[in-house]
């Protein structure tokens with residue numbers, strides 16, 4: 001049996017405190033965060049500010065409008081972050097920004113801010129992979145050492161595990177992301193986008209009683225979600241569907257929006273927990289870390305916790321401050337690579353909409 | 367046709383059913399991806415009228431118990447468990463008829479979610495190739511002294527025990543999967559955890575490659591389904607055994623040879639599937 005292998009981390013303790021600014025804007029959240037790594041090995045969040053672009057019920061966010069939102073709020077959000085951290089831009093070591101993946105226009109608008117600050121204050125740039133940002137922040141906050149990671153957000157659904165300086169993708173969605181699936185359904189039943197459609201689905205699901213049959217589609221460590229979205233939408237055309245609750249007391253064989261939210265969550269989350277468990281069994285890991293916006297769903301956390309307990313393991317998750325896209329995670333991952341000597345030259349600071357998690361060289365881990 | 371006892375019962379109280387008694391007496395081997403697996407002794411079915419087992423050797427079996435998953439809704443859990451146990455038994459029998467190396471079914475209990483299959487004396491390919499992050503522990507920022515250099519597992523020794531080279535092992539894998547696909551069986555979860563080498567009975571014999579874990583399998587003659595099956599395995603190799611890149615190539619060569627003229631369309635489709643995988647939107 002491969003025994004406990006102890007590996008030395010290539011990351012040396014810093015000889016002085018290092019401070020990084022992180023800027024994120026790959027989707028509809030604009031975030032700025034400031035992090036500090038100290039010689040004693042400690043990490044401190046000095047500030048973590050976010051502003052979300054919220055659209056009216058039934059509407060998604062479009063790239064152009066989202067980029068416009070980020071441009072309008074960039075200075076306010078960054079100034080807020082600096083003020084809370086009680087530092088000036090002169091005090092920081094590097095400016096980290098999301099290089100991708102994400103929506104082109106919003107990504108580019110934030111990268112432009114990062115480049116401008118870099119030139120104005122003569123600070124190096126560090127381009128960060130958004131997914132790696134989520135993972136590194138999750139590891140930092142929870143203390144999980146070498147977990148299987150379930151990364152669930154509006155644009156991504158992946159089961160990831162670290163090996164040999166790479167976050168390898170073991171399983172993923174074969175079509176749409178889980179957050180996308182939930183958000184689109186929220187729009188179908190006209191739920192509010194404030195604070196987020198996913199949050200409102202979770203609240204509605206708590207009132208649901210009836211589990212309706214939806215296609216359960218796991219393929220090895222992959223999942224397919226588009227069929228479920230189609231089926232759950234189809235129930236809103238069913239004769240028994242009552243968008244406003246039962247018509248009278250005798251009206252019992254009915255389907256409510258709450259039932260649909262409940263069924264959608266129960267089915268989709270069961271699939272996610274199952275593929276995570278497959279990955280755990282396959283690589284022999286007992287820790288799970290949930291990251292990404294859907295990761296703050298408490299029902300998902302609860303289900304994952306039960307599964308982990310059944311395997312004698314443990315689940316790690318964070319709350320909305322770190323789960324939902326934010327600037328601090330970009331600062332954290334960026335500073336880790338900066339301490340390994342990595343910088344992004346201005347000429348190579350363009351964004352990439354498609355930037356896979358497994359394309360990053362994770363130099364800071366053994 | 368394979369003959370095995372199908373157990374029915376209505377009493378669900380603890381240890382009251384034959385299946386529960388078998389599990390209670392069995393040794394837990396491991397907890398796999400969706401089941402607890404045990405090693406147990408099972409006597410062959412008594413022929414009606416006979417009262418003793420005399421003359422029958424007791425045979426070890428692997429008991430695969432898909433226990434209640436408390437994390438998911440009980441209705442969903444019950445229906446998934448039933449369909450997977452039944453599906454696995456069906457697929458195994460189909461494989462046997464097509465001459466694919468799989469462990470034979472010895473017992474089915476849909477109510478309890480239990481499948482009993484022939485015991486394979488051997489080890490999983492994942493183990494033999496030394497894949498996975500088992501027990502890795504990272505230590506940050508420590509002094510150099512007193513530190514053992516990362517002892518990378520050499521698994522050549524484990525394969526040597528089986529009288530086989532890594533290359534030949536890969537060929538066995540490719541051949542067995544091709545045989546399975548020719549019978550229009552899609553595995554659904556092809557990973558190196560789900561194939562085993564059977565220990566050769568004599569030192570001058572070569573081991574047999576056995577495919578296991580058919581819980582997600584189904585029947586299909588579609589080129590697409592076969593290509594996706596191979597794509598799943600390719601990714602499993604890349605993520606689990608990143609150091610050994612050429613391995614999957616050898617698997618595919620052997621697959622191609624066994625698949626014969628069908629390879630052309632499957633291979634071409636596999637290229638498509640790969641491309642789709644890379645193109646898949648990756649929006650944060």
Ligand SMILES: Nc1ncnc2c1ncn2[C@@H]1O[C@H](COP(=O)(O)OP(=O)(O)O)[C@@H](O)[C@H]1O
Pocket residue numbers: 281395396397398399400401402403428430469483484485486487488489490559560578579580581
């Ligand atoms: N027939 C068998 N004989 C011996 N060991 C087996 C047999 N089948 C499975 N195993 C062992 O049990 C593990 C889990 O079995 P598997 O069928 O893959 O269940 P799961 O669906 O839980 O992954 C395998 O990886 C293998 O090591």
Ligand SMILES: [Mg+2]
Pocket residue numbers: 398399559560579
């Ligand atoms: Mg298995």
